[in-house]
Amino acid sequence: MKSKKVTRRSFLTTVSAGAVAASSANILPKISPFMTHTNDSGKLAALGGTPVAKNLSWPAWPYVDEKMVDKLVETAKSRIWCRIDNPRNGTVATFEREYAKLMGCKGVVATGSGTQALNTTVEALGIGPGDEVITSPYTDMGTIASILVSRALPVMADIDPESFQIDPDDVERKITPRTKAIMPIHIMGQPCNMERIMAIAKKHDLHVIEDACQAHLSVYKGQMLGTIGDAGCFSFQSSKTIACGEGGAVISNDEKLLDKCYTVQNHGTNREGRSVTIGSKYRMNELEGALLLGQLDGVVERFETRNRNAKYLTSKLEGFKGLRPQKLYDGTESGSWYLYTMSYHKEHFNGAPREKFLKAMAAEGISLSPYIGNGLHREPWTEHILTLDVYKKMYAAERLKKFKKELYLPNCDKVCDELMVMLWAGGPLLAGQKEMDLFLEAVMKVYDNRDQLKNI
Ligand SMILES: Cc1ncc(COP(=O)(O)O)c(C=O)c1O
Known part of the structure; x- marks a missing residue:
């Protein structure tokens, strides 16, 4: 991969501009020229390349002082x-x-x-x-x-x-x-x-x-x-x-x-x-x-730092269809940013399943998680309560049948099985802009080299 020297400032401006342009043209941006950290940035770390965020250590959590x-x-x-x-x-x-x-x-x-x-x-x-x-x-x-x-x-x-x-x-x-x-x-x-x-x-x-x-x-x-x-x-x-x-x-x-x-x-x-x-x-x-x-003294400052960093990440990912930050409803003024979550759209990563993306990101030094593996409607409690006398006495058989039938929740299944990727954010979103940029660089490196995901 060709590596064009750019400054950090131009990297950040261009990532955003490229992503927005991509969204309007419906073509995803090629962002690899901004991989200034490595000399073999064309090779995913999972396949032997140099990790983007090799020694990244996020602020530890839980907080102690x-x-x-x-x-x-x-x-x-x-x-x-x-x-x-x-x-x-x-x-x-x-x-x-x-x-x-x-x-x-x-x-x-x-x-x-x-x-x-x-x-x-x-x-x-x-x-x-x-x-x-x-x-x-x-x-x-x-x-x-x-x-x-x-x-x-x-x-x-x-x-x-x-x-x-x-x-x-x-x-x-x-x-x-x-x-x-x-x-x-x-x-x-x-x-x-x-x-x-x-x-x-x-x-x-x-x-x-x-x-x-x-x-x-x-x-x-x-x-x-x-x-x-x-x-x-x-x-x-x-x-x-x-x-x-x-x-x-x-x-x-x-x-x-x-x-x-x-x-x-x-x-x-x-x-x-x-x-x-x-x-x-x-x-x-x-x-x-x-x-x-x-x-309690520092809680508001930490909350503000997380909000600032989350806003920064979201603004840089805007328009990037492969990884979409959690949709926030109108009227959302701030969040705890307990977790920074996104949905992964494999159709923009050469069809690579989420697991491969997560592996590639982890190798680049950024550990993300699929979070909740199973919606709770898919856990055995839903069967168990139907066997209990108290439920059989208190709810009509028809009602319990309907309860079971209504456990078909396809959106939740899709989020659990395919879409969710998240960063535990309590500590990480207290880091500086450098760490946020490493996160973005890792995402873009994996995106840019998505043709390699099939080999992981
Ligand atoms: C959304 C939600 N509800 C309820 C709970 C339960 O809280 P606790 O673990 O303190 O009992 C948690 C904890 O993770 C949670 O995230």
């Missing part, structure tokens, strides 16, 4: 490890207040995980056996588990293959007289089409429980995700952009609902110490609270 460590040590030494030992000013209670300020909502109830936050909300809204909750199969099992542990029926709606978000039209099709709530998932930390979902919920008098487990600080039409429905649920599991190992939170502007959530996650015991309802023990502990509190 001295302040977090100090807070953790201070809490350990205090011997107050359980939130009820300092209910007003312990680390968990303080984090709840600080998170509420950050999210601009009336209150927060911390829990031991995102799954627990979701199940707490399901229980607090009185959803149980015989009820149905519509959600997406393109998610973590925690979403589905939060409905199943209350013995309600998780009803699957298909997704939009470009945004990977729940499809509001399919949600509406799946509503029955038993439907009590919609649980949209802001997948990858980007907003669902909340305008449509809220309109559907209003029309059919349904609750909306936002699964915002991936979507810390994301804003849609001026509102923080998690504050649009009845409640929003967050995860602070290690990979998330605010993390403490395992942790979660329910946020809401409905104080009565928040009180119920507190009681449910406190094994049914309210703030006054009376045991009034059914609930498991889902309390966050003080060490988790300390880790969360210790990192």
